[in-house]
Amino acid sequence: MRLDVRLPIGGFFTLLGVLLTGYGWATRGTPGMAPTGVPIDLVWGAALLAFGVAMLGLARRSSPPGPPLRSGERGRQDSP
Amino acid sequence: MTTLGWVDYAVMLLYFAFVLGIGAALRRYVRTSEDFFLSGRSIPAWVTGLAFISANLGAQEVIGMGASGAKYGIATSHFYWIGAIPAMVFIGLFMMPFYYGSRARSVPEYLKLRFDEKTRALNAVSFAVMTVFSSGISLYAMGKLLHLLLGWSFDVSILIAAGVVLAYIFLGGLTSAIYNEVLQFFLIVLGFAPLVFLGLRAVGGWSGLVARLADHATAGGFAPGAYTHSWAFMGHASSNPVGVEWFGLVMGLGFVLSFGYWCTDFLVVQRAMAANSMTAARRTPLIAAFPKMLFPFLVILPGMLALVVSPTSGVRAAAPAVSSTSTTSPTSRASGAPSAGIVPPKVDAHGAPLRDAAGGVVLDYDLATPMLLLHFFPAGLLGLGLTALLASFMSGMAGNVTAFNTVWTYDLYQSYVRPGAPDAHYLAMGRFATVAGVAISIAAAYVAASFNNIMDFLQLVFAFVNAPLFATFALGMFWKRTTGHGAFAGLVAGTLAAAVHHGLSLPAGAAVGVKGGYLGVVATFPSELAQTFWTAIVAWVTCFVVTILVSLATKARAPDELRGLVYGLTPRPVDTAVPWYERPVALAVVVLTVTVLLNLVFF
Numbered sequence A: 001m002r003l004d005v006r007l008p009i010g011g012f013f014t015l016l017g018v019l020l021t022g023y024g025w026a027t028r029g030t031p032g033m034a035p036t037g038v039p040i041d042l043v044w045g046a047a048l049l050a051f052g053v054a055m056l057g058l059a060r061r062s063s064p065p066g067p068p069l070r071s072g073e074r075g076r077q078d079s080p
Numbered sequence B: 001m002t003t004l005g006w007v008d009y010a011v012m013l014l015y016f017a018f019v020l021g022i023g024a025a026l027r028r029y030v031r032t033s034e035d036f037f038l039s040g041r042s043i044p045a046w047v048t049g050l051a052f053i054s055a056n057l058g059a060q061e062v063i064g065m066g067a068s069g070a071k072y073g074i075a076t077s078h079f080y081w082i083g084a085i086p087a088m089v090f091i092g093l094f095m096m097p098f099y100y101g102s103r104a105r106s107v108p109e110y111l112k113l114r115f116d117e118k119t120r121a122l123n124a125v126s127f128a129v130m131t132v133f134s135s136g137i138s139l140y141a142m143g144k145l146l147h148l149l150l151g152w153s154f155d156v157s158i159l160i161a162a163g164v165v166l167a168y169i170f171l172g173g174l175t176s177a178i179y180n181e182v183l184q185f186f187l188i189v190l191g192f193a194p195l196v197f198l199g200l201r202a203v204g205g206w207s208g209l210v211a212r213l214a215d216h217a218t219a220g221g222f223a224p225g226a227y228t229h230s231w232a233f234m235g236h237a238s239s240n241p242v243g244v245e246w247f248g249l250v251m252g253l254g255f256v257l258s259f260g261y262w263c264t265d266f267l268v269v270q271r272a273m274a275a276n277s278m279t280a281a282r283r284t285p286l287i288a289a290f291p292k293m294l295f296p297f298l299v300i301l302p303g304m305l306a307l308v309v310s311p312t313s314g315v316r317a318a319a320p321a322v323s324s325t326s327t328t329s330p331t332s333r334a335s336g337a338p339s340a341g342i343v344p345p346k347v348d349a350h351g352a353p354l355r356d357a358a359g360g361v362v363l364d365y366d367l368a369t370p371m372l373l374l375h376f377f378p379a380g381l382l383g384l385g386l387t388a389l390l391a392s393f394m395s396g397m398a399g400n401v402t403a404f405n406t407v408w409t410y411d412l413y414q415s416y417v418r419p420g421a422p423d424a425h426y427l428a429m430g431r432f433a434t435v436a437g438v439a440i441s442i443a444a445a446y447v448a449a450s451f452n453n454i455m456d457f458l459q460l461v462f463a464f465v466n467a468p469l470f471a472t473f474a475l476g477m478f479w480k481r482t483t484g485h486g487a488f489a490g491l492v493a494g495t496l497a498a499a500v501h502h503g504l505s506l507p508a509g510a511a512v513g514v515k516g517g518y519l520g521v522v523a524t525f526p527s528e529l530a531q532t533f534w535t536a537i538v539a540w541v542t543c544f545v546v547t548i549l550v551s552l553a554t555k556a557r558a559p560d561e562l563r564g565l566v567y568g569l570t571p572r573p574v575d576t577a578v579p580w581y582e583r584p585v586a587l588a589v590v591v592l593t594v595t596v597l598l599n600l601v602f603f
Helices: A006-026 A040-061 B006-029 B033-041 B045-054 B059-081 B085-101 B107-114 B117-150 B154-203 B205-219 B246-262 B266-273 B278-308 B365-376 B381-417 B423-445 B454-478 B484-503 B528-553 B584-601
Strands: B505-507 B523-525
Touching (some): A006 B006, A006 B154, A040 B154, A040 B381, B033 B381, B059 B246, B059 B365, B059 B381, B059 B584, B085 B266, B085 B278, B107 B117, B107 B381, B117 B154, B117 B266, B117 B423, B117 B454, B117 B484, B154 B266, B154 B278, B266 B278, B278 B584, B484 B505, B484 B528, B523 B528
Parallel strands (some): B505 B523
16 A cells, blocks of 8 residues: 555544644533533544544554555456 | 634644645556556555445435434434345455456446447446436535535535545545545544434433434324334335335345445445455455444434434524424424424525425425534534535545546547547546546536435436346346347336336325426325335336346357356355455355344344
8 A cells, every 4th residue: 555544544533633622621611512511522532532543553553655556557366 | 504613614624634635645656547547456455445435425325314314214224234235245245256357447347348338338328427416416415505504605615625526536546535535434433423422312312212203203193113113114105204115125225226336336346446456355345334334323313313302402502594493393294393303494585484285394304414413513523523524525526526537538538539549648538537527516516406305316316327237237247148239228228117117106295297207197106215116126127127038139258258257157256365254255244144133123
């Protein structure tokens, strides 16, 4: 694979998690920020942050991407 | 009308930056037309699997299934547990070896290899038209929604969304579309999961939802469990909100439409064809089946919740244009109340609620999920939810555009306009076709406005185009005697049969015209879906019979010419190179077992 797709996904959700967690923390206690009693920005922002970091960790653990495929090179066929 | 905060715009900008960044990062890897159209057949199975499902996760899924959830209840899960999973297992186990193993670059090209040029041309043209229509519906739904909820300009909304999709496909081709579809998949799942959590919490969990929908069902003249049981009331069309009996459902949706879409539609098959091996290609739809079987909880439940949630339980006051004045009315059709839960009525140009022939208010079911989102999500999470909606529109559109540019370039332009040109020429044509596909989609968005439910409309389109197609593929792949003349005649006859059946039938309460009856009303169906399912059945049977008869009357190709294209003349795929739990058969057993259990739990 040319670019590990987990890198941009991890980066996106990490930044999104930081944004939502920070906003949720800054606005905690504000009326309308806790539907059904749950401070949802804070809670879900943290969950997204954890997901993003996990994706980045998985991308980092995998082997580095190989060289790009040559022009016209096709995928292997491991069965008839 | 809801006003967004800076944090909501920040979430959207972050998303746009990443999808465009992915396109830009992948641009340097696009050197040949195969890189652009087929990702160089280099993508691992888990990525193509999530892209396979995400390309289908467009507006018709998120908005349309939410709408159907509000309209039909949990019976909408039939679109997944019988209307998708069996077909996804079938294509993974039995059909992918022919698609991938034949080295065809598209589904129409497989038809050329198996049958002949005219069959390929017929399929390529009809498919190209269908993709731009679907893409236009996505755009239309998005523009309408953003205008209604946020007051954004319809024209500007669709131009920006289409422009972003155009940019990342133009830069990175199919790989860019697939990578973004994986990002969009996670965004949609993680964007809607808290909506279901908050909604269920507000109504007292699943048992609270069942109790509230029981009131709704009895007020509409159904048994109390009609909205929360998927099979129990399918004995007769009049005893369930879908208006379909079990045979029409199983044959029309579960067999003809489902297999016609999942097993032959190049939009999804293209993702599997980009896989890096035969085993990966076969695993692609099976991996996709795991999230697919759980999607009812993500996209149908919001619609059901919107129907019964109290308008006063949210984080902000309902918007004036869609406000509710009745919190207890189980059904507006029964009581004449302006809305049900937070699902608003459809309004005319003067803002007055639309009413049907019986005087009941017509609800705007397509707004069920978006209204729930505005209802529960505070600033910040609202940006995430709206961005997830945008992602669903864009992933659906990107899937259509990448399928369109490939079919146009390989199956129409290279075959009939300019064969034998250098590869760079076709790469350039692919990029031009991307621009043209987006432009036609924008035009199609303006003609997609006359249907109450997006899903019903798409099912109608599929009935005309896809339903006969599966008969062609089934016979072509599993009966070596099938001929090109038989396939072509069957496809034409099947499509005509669909049009004739639709023209001679009408859903109850509908006016003659685009809903049917334009050739004279011979049959009346309890619902539009029932009419669509039976139209599909008629098309499939016609194609099947005509293909067999014409094939028997024409000369078959020699078996040697059909190796790799027909079951029985092709060696069975061997998957011993991967652990048992990664083999397609093992995955299929797990998928089917869980699907049966889900059907039993919600029976």
